[in-house]
Amino acid sequence: MPAGLETSVRVILVRTRNPLNIGAVARAMSNFGFLHLRVVRPYEVAFREARSAVGAAEVLARAEKFNTVAEAVADCTLVVGTTAVRQRELHHSIRRLDEAEGRDLITSQAGPVALLFGSEKVGLSNHDLTYCHWLLRVPTCEANISMNLGQAVAVCLYELVRNPNMQSEPQRVEAVRAQAKDLDRLTTVLTEALLSSGYTTAEALPSSEEKVRRLMRRLNLSAADCELLLGMLRQIVRMRGAT
Amino acid sequence: MPAGLETSVRVILVRTRNPLNIGAVARAMSNFGFLHLRVVRPYEVAFREARSAVGAAEVLARAEKFNTVAEAVADCTLVVGTTAVRQRELHHSIRRLDEAEGRDLITSQAGPVALLFGSEKVGLSNHDLTYCHWLLRVPTCEANISMNLGQAVAVCLYELVRNPNMQSEPQRVEAVRAQAKDLDRLTTVLTEALLSSGYTTAEALPSSEEKVRRLMRRLNLSAADCELLLGMLRQIVRMRGAT
Numbered sequence: 293m294p295a296g297l298e299t300s301v302r303v304i305l306v307r308t309r310n311p312l313n314i315g316a317v318a319r320a321m322s323n324f325g326f327l328h329l330r331v332v333r334p335y336e337v338a339f340r341e342a343r344s345a346v347g348a349a350e351v352l353a354r355a356e357k358f359n360t361v362a363e364a365v366a367d368c369t370l371v372v373g374t375t376a377v378r379q380r381e382l383h384h385s386i387r388r389l390d391e392a393e394g395r396d397l398i399t400s401q402a403g404p405v406a407l408l409f410g411s412e413k414v415g416l417s418n419h420d421l422t423y424c425h426w427l428l429r430v431p432t433c434e435a436n437i438s439m440n441l442g443q444a445v446a447v448c449l450y451e452l453v454r455n456p457n458m459q460s461e462p463q464r465v466e467a468v469r470a471q472a473k474d475l476d477r478l479t480t481v482l483t484e485a486l487l488s489s490g491y492t493t494a495e496a497l498p499s500s501e502e503k504v505r506r507l508m509r510r511l512n513l514s515a516a517d518c519e520l521l522l523g524m525l526r527q528i529v530r531m532r533g534a535t
Numbered sequence: 536m537p538a539g540l541e542t543s544v545r546v547i548l549v550r551t552r553n554p555l556n557i558g559a560v561a562r563a564m565s566n567f568g569f570l571h572l573r574v575v576r577p578y579e580v581a582f583r584e585a586r587s588a589v590g591a592a593e594v595l596a597r598a599e600k601f602n603t604v605a606e607a608v609a610d611c612t613l614v615v616g617t618t619a620v621r622q623r624e625l626h627h628s629i630r631r632l633d634e635a636e637g638r639d640l641i642t643s644q645a646g647p648v649a650l651l652f653g654s655e656k657v658g659l660s661n662h663d664l665t666y667c668h669w670l671l672r673v674p675t676c677e678a679n680i681s682m683n684l685g686q687a688v689a690v691c692l693y694e695l696v697r698n699p700n701m702q703s704e705p706q707r708v709e710a711v712r713a714q715a716k717d718l719d720r721l722t723t724v725l726t727e728a729l730l731s732s733g734y735t736t737a738e739a740l741p742s743s744e745e746k747v748r749r750l751m752r753r754l755n756l757s758a759a760d761c762e763l764l765l766g767m768l769r770q771i772v773r774m775r776g777a778t
Contacts, residue, residue: 316685319679320686323679324675367714402712418745423715425752430566436565440685443559443686446682450632450690454674455633469612471612472609473610476609506627
């Protein structure tokens with residue numbers, strides 16, 4: 293994760309209703325190392341229940357509650373709203389989550405950054421959006437653009453901690469690969485051969501079979517090679533039976 | 536999304552217990568355009584409840600049920616297991632989700648690809664893992680490596696549909712940016728000036744204030760420029776009061 297991101301980002305939930313969602317947001321923050329959760333006018337019961345739930349205890353225990361979006365973002369130098377909608381608010385520019393520009397604006401901020409997430413039903417209001425510098429959109433499909441809150445937060449935070457330096461050159465896999473059922477045929481024939489040949493015993497058979505199954509995956513077989521091996525193996529078994 | 540990915544990928548849930556998680560997985564699949572959900576030995580009640588839940592109806596209606604991992608992956612040419620653990624299974628290589636190599640292996644497969652997700656409590660068993668060619672790990676923190684199932688699926692699918700071509704050159708923001716509370720001071724002073732000057736009326740004040748608040752965000756002010764503007768504006772208001 294870029295240095296300081298875990299302390300600079302404030303995840304701000306506005307009018308969240310479902311305690312499971314608040315808990316899920318805290319868990320995702322904890323998974324990706326983010327510390328600062330703020331809630332604005334949560335449904336009180338939901339917030340209380342979420343605080344008493346197991347897991348992600350630290351993030352929830354530290355969570356701060358505010359009455360207005362203005363107060364919740366007061367110390368931030370960049371306020372980014374999240375939206376499922378493509379062109380709801382012509383007053384703001386919208387960046388896709390996977391655009392480097394938006395991520396770089398967030399990760400290069402020296403001051404605190406607010407990431408605003410609206411309520412489950414209606415998202416952020418037009419009033420909430422007036423506090424935002426720009427909007428962030430997860431690239432979902434037209435057919436179902438609206439994400440579950442906990443999943444939306446998880447995806448946004450993952451994008452921020454992604455390490456683009458882990459990327460290497462694309463590696464092409466051209467040959468038609470063997471299907472799992474073909475690998476299993478090979479596994480079965482070879483395991484049976486190991487048993488009948490005395491290489492393994494009936495007791496050790498399950499563990500031998502697992503070893504063989506893993507071996508078949510490591511071989512990284514093409515469909516053609518898998519067929520080839522199977523034919524060879526079957527022939528060998530047949531010959532042994534004939535002797 | 537790379538062509539064909541929505542039909543080539545099978546999301547396979549092994550021994551899932553919680554109906555909310557099955558529903559959340561289906562919703563994330565629907566958000567990112569994936570069609571094929573398979574469940575292996577789900578807790579029956581969970582699967583039934585998930586199917587009857589609202590939203591993501593198509594993915595759940597099409598979901599296929601299997602008794603074994605072997606049957607669920609039988610038609611796949613690449614089987615990728617997901618794991619939170621770093622070095623549990625020395626038999627497999629582990630790739631980080633944000634490594635290009637793993638993503639490219641998945642997206643360039645001509646045949647069907649299985650993405651396996653284990654149960655909420657214990658993940659995939661060693662037996663399940665023997666069906667996998669390699670393992671995928673979401674880069675979570677040491678302090679809390681284990682993700683919620685629905686969130687883990689959402690993050691993995693997001694990585695697959697991410698469009699790296701959306702990335703542009705990093706854009707650096709060097710100046711210290713204005714805090715939201717400073718922008719609000721400016722908004723307040725300017726709005727009051729607009730009212731007292733007759734530019735707006737008491738009735739129209741809320742909508743004028745929102746327009747001003749948005750304007751202040753669009754200006755993309757540094758902290759210094761914000762102070763400068765505030766000083767100028769205050770001086771103007773003071774002079775008007777004196778005339």
